[in-house]
Amino acid sequence: MRVVGIVLLGYLMSACGGGGSSTGTPNTPNQPAPSPPPSSLLAPSPISSNTDYQIYGQLEANQGESVGFALVAGNGKRVESLQWQQLSGPAVTILAPHMQAIGFDVAQSGEYRFNVSGQMESGQQIAQELSLTVVDSTTQKANIRVDHAVSERGKVSLRIDTSSDKEIVSWQWQLVEGTVNVAIEPQDAYVFFDAPSVNKDEIIVIQGDIEFADGSRQSDLSQIIIKDIQIDEDGYFPRFNERVVTNDMFAYVQNSPYSAALEACVYNNLVNRSCSFNQLPLIGQVVSQPTVDDIMQRVIVSHEWMGDRFRQFLETSVTGEDMRNLLRAVTAVVISYDVRPSFYWTATGAIYLDAANFWMTPEERDTLNSAPDFRSNFGNELQFSIPWRYIKDNQSYIRNSDYPRASRLTKSFVDFEANISWLMYHELAHANDFFPPTSWTRVTGSDSPLGYANDNEANSTAFSNSYPLTSQAMRDLASVSFAGVDASEQQKAYTPNDVVPFFEPDKAPAYYSYSTIREDYATLFERFMMVYRLDAQADTAIIELDEELTYPVSWGQRNRVNLPAIQPRTAVVVEQILPQLDAQQIQQSLPGVTQFTPGVGYFEQIDLSNQQKGNVAGKPVLTDRKLNFEMLSIHRGRPSMPEK
Numbered sequence: 232m233r234v235v236g237i238v239l240l241g242y243l244m245s246a247c248g249g250g251g252s253s254t255g256t257p258n259t260p261n262q263p264a265p266s267p268p269p270s271s272l273l274a275p276s277p278i279s280s281n282t283d284y285q286i287y288g289q290l291e292a293n294q295g296e297s298v299g300f301a302l303v304a305g306n307g308k309r310v311e312s313l314q315w316q317q318l319s320g321p322a323v324t325i326l327a328p329h330m331q332a333i334g335f336d337v338a339q340s341g342e343y344r345f346n347v348s349g350q351m352e353s354g355q356q357i358a359q360e361l362s363l364t365v366v367d368s369t370t371q372k373a374n375i376r377v378d379h380a381v382s383e384r385g386k387v388s389l390r391i392d393t394s395s396d397k398e399i400v401s402w403q404w405q406l407v408e409g410t411v412n413v414a415i416e417p418q419d420a421y422v423f424f425d426a427p428s429v430n431k432d433e434i435i436v437i438q439g440d441i442e443f444a445d446g447s448r449q450s451d452l453s454q455i456i457i458k459d460i461q462i463d464e465d466g467y468f469p470r471f472n473e474r475v476v477t478n479d480m481f482a483y484v485q486n487s488p489y490s491a492a493l494e495a496c497v498y499n500n501l502v503n504r505s506c507s508f509n510q511l512p513l514i515g516q517v518v519s520q521p522t523v524d525d526i527m528q529r530v531i532v533s534h535e536w537m538g539d540r541f542r543q544f545l546e547t548s549v550t551g552e553d554m555r556n557l558l559r560a561v562t563a564v565v566i567s568y569d570v571r572p573s574f575y576w577t578a579t580g581a582i583y584l585d586a587a588n589f590w591m592t593p594e595e596r597d598t599l600n601s602a603p604d605f606r607s608n609f610g611n612e613l614q615f616s617i618p619w620r621y622i623k624d625n626q627s628y629i630r631n632s633d634y635p636r637a638s639r640l641t642k643s644f645v646d647f648e649a650n651i652s653w654l655m656y657h658e659l660a661h662a663n664d665f666f667p668p669t670s671w672t673r674v675t676g677s678d679s680p681l682g683y684a685n686d687n688e689a690n691s692t693a694f695s696n697s698y699p700l701t702s703q704a705m706r707d708l709a710s711v712s713f714a715g716v717d718a719s720e721q722q723k724a725y726t727p728n729d730v731v732p733f734f735e736p737d738k739a740p741a742y743y744s745y746s747t748i749r750e751d752y753a754t755l756f757e758r759f760m761m762v763y764r765l766d767a768q769a770d771t772a773i774i775e776l777d778e779e780l781t782y783p784v785s786w787g788q789r790n791r792v793n794l795p796a797i798q799p800r801t802a803v804v805v806e807q808i809l810p811q812l813d814a815q816q817i818q819q820s821l822p823g824v825t826q827f828t829p830g831v832g833y834f835e836q837i838d839l840s841n842q843q844k845g846n847v848a849g850k851p852v853l854t855d856r857k858l859n860f861e862m863l864s865i866h867r868g869r870p871s872m873p874e875k
Contacts, residue, residue, distance in 0.1 A: 275408045275434050275454065283308055283355050286347070287434055287454055288378075292337055293368035295394075299334035299378025300361060301456050302347060303432040309459065313349035313357065320344060320363075324594045326536050327379065330479050331432075332456045334377025334597070337365045373449035375439050376597040380456040382500070383429045384475040386569060388601040389422050389453055391439035392637045398444040409435030411457065423602050426457045433457045462500045467578055475500055477569050480531050483538035487528035489563075497563045497581045498531060505578055505681035508562075508674055513580065515559030515671035523551075526558050533567040533586070534598055540589040540647070541566060548648050550655070550764050556809065557659035560666040562680060568599050573654055575661035580680030582658045588650045593639040610712035615727040615785075616774055617712075617734075617742035618833065621653065621767040622789065625838040628767045629653075649767070656760045660753035663808040664689045690807050691752035698800045700745060704733040709745035727773045727785035734773065738800055740792040741771050755804045758792035759814070762821055774833050782834065787827030789839060794824050 277285035288300035304310050315328045320343030323335040337343065342364055349357040372395045381387050391402065404422040406413050411433045415424045422437065434456050441449045460478045462469055468476050480498050482490035489511060496506035508516060518525050523545045532538045541564065545551050558564070562580035566589060573585045590596040610616075621628035629649045634640050665684050666674070674683055700706070708730070710716040734742070740758050744751035761767045772787030788794070792801055798818050805814035825839045 272406065272410070273408055274410050275436055277303075278361070279359060281305075283351050283353075284310070284357065286359060286361065288361065289363060291364045291366065293370060294337065294340045294365055295368070295374075296365075297334060297336050297374035297376050297378075297451065297453075298363065299332060299454060300345065300347070301332035301378060301380070301434060301454050302357070302359075303331070303434050303456055304351065304459070306431045309352045309432075310357070311350045311352045313347065316346045316348075318344040318346050318360070324592075326534055326594055326598050327479075328535075329481065330380045331458065332378050332380040332454065334379060334453075335594075336374070336376075337363070340365045340367045373439070373441050373451045375437070375451045375453040378454050379598070380458055380479070381426045382458050382460045382475055382478050383426050384462070385426050385477060386474075386600055386602050387424050387426055387455060389437060389439070389455075390420055390601060390636065391441060391451060392420070393441050393449055394637075395441075395443065395449065397447070399441055400444050401442045403440040403442070405438050407436050407438045407452070409433065411435065413437075421601055426455075429457050429459050431459050433459075460500065463503055466500050466503045468498070468502070469500055471578070477533055477567060479533050480565075480567065483530040483532050483535070483541075484528050489528055493529065493531040493563055497579045498565045498567065498583070502579075505580075505679035506562075507677055507679050509676035511562045511580070512676065513560060513562055513666060513671060513674060515666075515668070516674060519559075521555050521559060523555070526555060526564070529558075529562065530564045530566065532565075533569070534595075536595050536598075537566040537586050537589050540591060540595075543644075544589075544648065544651050547644065548652065550648075550652050550760075553760065553764060553809070554655055554659070556811075557655070557663060559668070559671065560659065560662040571600065571602065573658055575658050575665075577665055577684035578681050580662075580666070582662060584654070584658070588654055589647075591642045591644075591647055593636075593641070596636070609715045610708075610718065612718045612723050613708070613711065614723070614725060614776065615730050616776055616782075617730075618772065618774065618782075619741060619743075620770050621649070621761060622770055622837065623765065623767045625840055627837060628765075649765075652765060653757055653761055653767075657753050657757040660756040660804075660808055661749060664691045664749060664752055667807055668810060689749065691748050694752055694800075694803060694807075695748035698738070698803065700737055700739050700751060702733050702737045702739075702745070704730075705737065705739070705742070705745040708733075709742065712742070713746040727775045730773050731786040735786055738794075738797050740797060740801075741769070752804055755792060755797075755801045756808055759801050759805055762790060762792065763817055768822060770827075772827055772833055772836075781832040783830055784827045784833050784836065785829055787833075787836070789825040789827070790822050791824055793818060793821050 275287055277287050278290060279286040283305050285303050286300060289298050292298045302313065310331055313329055313331060315325055315333050317323060317325065320341050321339040323337060325333050325335055327333055345361045347357060347359050351357065373391055373393045375389050375391045402419050404415055404417040406415060411427050411429060413424050413427060413435055415422050434454055436452055436454050438450060438452050462475060464470060468474060476498055478499060480494065482493045492506065492511040496502055496511050514521055514529060523542060526545060527542055530538050530541060545554055561582050565581050565583045566586050568586050570583045570585045573583060575582045587599050590599065630646050634642055667690055708722060711718045711722060739745060739751060741754050744754050758769045761769065768790040770787060770789050771791050773785045774782045775785065777783060791797065802814040802818065805812055827836050
């Protein structure tokens with residue numbers, strides 16, 4: 232989660248909204264010439280070909296296999312629009328019908344027929360029927376999911392699963408076909424790589440192998456299209472966000488009056504200015520009480536299912552009314568498989584949501600990029616950690632460990648809601664920090680999100696002056712954990728007990744609050760709303776990283792956001808963001824703070840129902856033993872900022 236703000240004069244892009252302006256030379260990414268592919272590699276063979284495009288894929292497959300088709304534009308050509316459709320055979324799930332590559336599982340044997348139609352940029356029509364024969368088989372045990380297309384310089388991830396119950400001893404990955412070089416980075420069941428720059432559409436084939444303890448092996452192949460796309464090196468995303476984004480985005484509501492502006496202004500590799508509010512206004516400028524339909528007209532996605540799930544969340548969640556009101560502060564909602572981590576950006580006035588929070592079916596999950604968050608290794612040299620989690624009814628509230636990938640389970644709505652709610656409260660707090668309800672009538676149509684944010688202080692600035700955090704030691708440690716700053720020798724020597732007196736007397740609800748004043752502001756709001764609306768209380772603990780993985784707690788509190796010393800800070804933030812709530816009155820009815828027992832393992836203190844101010848140890852329970860570390864997205868290399 233992050234907020235990327237852009238402020239005129241001298242500041243740097245960061246998660247809190249601090250930013251700057253530069254009139255200097257653009258920071259063009261270093262693009263060394265790729266080394267040639269290994270001489271043993273051969274170009275894949277198409278199953279259909281003409282001068283405009285070639286189609287790749289399988290004509291035969293085994294029952295239970297993950298298969299796919301890919302359409303590659305000819306040299307010097309580009310695809311303008313595309314649509315895949317199944318014509319006959321047992322139904323399959325195609326979740327990216329508009330992309331140049333599709334992947335799906337064939338659960339039954341039989342004859343399958345598909346059609347692909349569309350248009351090249353030249354105006355040449357695309358029309359092709361394809362047939363696939365699936366035979367009965369019990370041999371298909373390994374599947375790479377899924378074949379897909381990626382923009383050049385984009386990030387790619389693949390995963391290989393097996394239905395075998397044998398013990399796995401190793402995974403191996405290799406590039407087996409293609410005429411461009413790809414440096415793959417295997418990580419057990421996953422492989423990651425950055426797509427190279429290309430001058431025309433290219434296709435590569437990657438093989439994954441699983442080796443079992445008995446010496447047997449299973450393998451599968453996956454084909455990836457690397458698309459030649461248009462990129463403006465001065466564009467906001469290539470230059471200031473330091474990455475190329477997918478060009479497969481589309482407005483979820485195609486007949487929305489804002490569809491063209493969404494596709495032009497918020498998430499592409501060509502946008503190089505902040506669009507005016509005349510072109511794409513804040514939702515709150517247009518409607519004071521937005522409906523779900525009003526909100527959905529501002530959604531842009533990489534896959535249609537993401538918009539479907541977002542609508543379901545708004546319509547069904549107990550938080551729905553809050554979210555509709557909070558969304559008045561944004562111009563757009565972006566949900567994509569390549570957004571990681573989620574963030575808010577004043578350059579566009581939009582929130583950007585990692586689609587990994589929105590999947591419900593295993594097929595939806597297959598379309599996501601699984602690359603680790605780049606911040607995952609920050610602070611590894613520290614002897615302590617400060618993890619977080621939400622607890623409801625004395626159980627873990629966010630239960631991702633209940634859905635292992637290989638089990639192919641469908642997520643319940645309760646768990647789906649848990650994954651999204653805290654994220655939405657947090658990111659929309661950032662949006663309402665820069666564009667609070669008091670601003671919506673003051674914003675003019677000729678202004679832009681960037682221009683307005685540069686000329687008007689966010690509420691969190693004055694808030695931090697009136698209600699400051701005082702621990703400089705915690706700020707310095709947060710720079711290590713969240714911004715990737717190298718730890719000093721003194722910081723490396725800190726034990727968990729050393730850190731407790733830095734943190735406990737201060738008035739931060741979480742370690743993350745020390746990353747920036749913007750994150751402090753948003754975290755207070757998020758924690759309050761989660762306990763108020765969903766009865767989900769946040770744990771904050773300082774723990775030892777022991778070799779036995781018991782994670783003894785040196786200090787910890789549940790629902791610290793309702794600590795009497797922190798209540799005034801929280802009330803100010805809530806009343807600025809959602810003035811219809813009487814935060815001070817609500818605080819009196821919320822649960823109080825519960826202490827953890829020092830010396831007891833972090834995962835043994837889920838149920839604190841018998842624990843009052845740390846007097847009694849919590850009851851041991853089995854739960855997800857993955858630590859959720861507070862994380863901040865801040866750009867490595869600290870790029871300069873766009874101008875107004």
